[in-house]
Amino acid sequence: MHRSAPRLSRILVCAAVPVMLVAAGCSSDSGDTKDTGSSTSPSGSGSAEPTVEPAKFSELPDACTSLGKKTITDLVPKAKTKGGTAGKSSDTSTRASCSWNGLDDNGVKGSQYRWLDVAFTRFDSDQSLGSGAERATAEFTKQVAKARAAEDAQKVAAAPAEGVGEEATAVTYDLKKTGEDFKYATVVARTGNVVVTLTYNGAGYAGAKTPSGADILKDAQKAAKEAVASVGTKDADDETSPSASASAKASDKSDDKDAEKNGDKDGAKSDDKS
Template sequence: MQRSAPRLSRILACAAVPVMLVAVGCSSGSDSGDGGSGSGDKAGSSASATPKATQSTKSVEPAKFAELPQVCSSLSAKTIESLVPKAKNKKGTETPSSDAGSRGGCSWNGLEDKGTKGSQYRWLDVSFYRYESDATLGSGQERAADNYAKELAKVQATEGAKKLRTAPASGVGDQADTVTYELRKANEDFRYASVVARTGNVVVLLSYNGAGYEGADAPSEKSIRDGAVNAAKEAVAAVAAANK
């Protein structure tokens, strides 16, 4: 019996070893269930990192147009002569811009004296806004579409506008609307037509208005609207021509 005690101790000690190994094995198995062993953790980290990498390198549609036209040359001399017969500066007055590659504007105005029939005043201006594609903001086309809607809303909210109407302008870029209205200024009735158009990643804003002075009748809504739409078509075509 005395000899069996040490032997029994050795048996118990050896029996305890598998229990420890099983415990370690269970711990390892449990880790595996939560993401695996060391190699499993790397795989899990790699898998979780993949969406972040994809997000950071998200691709967007390239901007369609990289250039804007020379703003004051976007409308032909013939168009200016037709819409603003006695323009003070036939070459137009360019609006200062800190980034001519992204935005620009030009305007023309003049007063035509018709003798006993009074005088006719006309104002025409055109502006261009170009948007680059950006992974966080969207494609140039999407950004232009968003700003197209904002610019249209601004025109529709013109303070003091009467008889305001909005209608699609067919054949002008990818999308376009014409807003016509009347406005009383300096005791004269002015008729306005504003065209908001988008071609690719460029928004074109064109405004044309006129009034009759010294007893002359105000220009008709149709003449102002048609003049604005035709000029807008020309401005949109100038964008495409500048990027050939």
């Protein structure tokens, strides 16, 4: 009887050993699973979203000064407002326009009427909408379609306008209004992320001869090329602002002073040697 107690204790201890080993094994497996899960977390396998191309132009020119005085005088000889009439815009950095019109009265020989309008539209690059250039290309297509669908237009024709921006289309048509025959030319051009739309038309009044459609188109293309060239000038002006010029001058003066000091030192060394 007395020997059976120690023996029973040994049996219970041995029986408990496998349970402890199983528990240890489960604990080890749990730790391995957790480590494996952390090494393949979704955050480590994500890829960055591609960015769109930055917009080329950040500003628009002043629409009423985008065409030179000589151009206005040639195209609208008797303009009512030489400086043009600016169109309404809530943000002139993205949308701006200006127009001129006038009647050149030649007495008994009749009168010549001319009307000129230039409009600029700029697009910023947007991650969800696309690059400024892509958005401007879509607007370019839209404006060409709009010009070709002018109400009551006759003899509508469209052709590429060479040498105007990165892409350009000239749309011509005839239109009868106020009892006179008008000749129209609209040139739509794109440069970078900016669309330029220039419309020029004319008519002869009081027996005056109707202007040539070819001449109206030629003048419109010339003016459109000038308007496109004005895009980006404001950005360039910002880079050469008075503050930037002052900084450059200060830098030049500093360089001059350093040169003078170095020159004095070199002169002193030369005197010592002699």
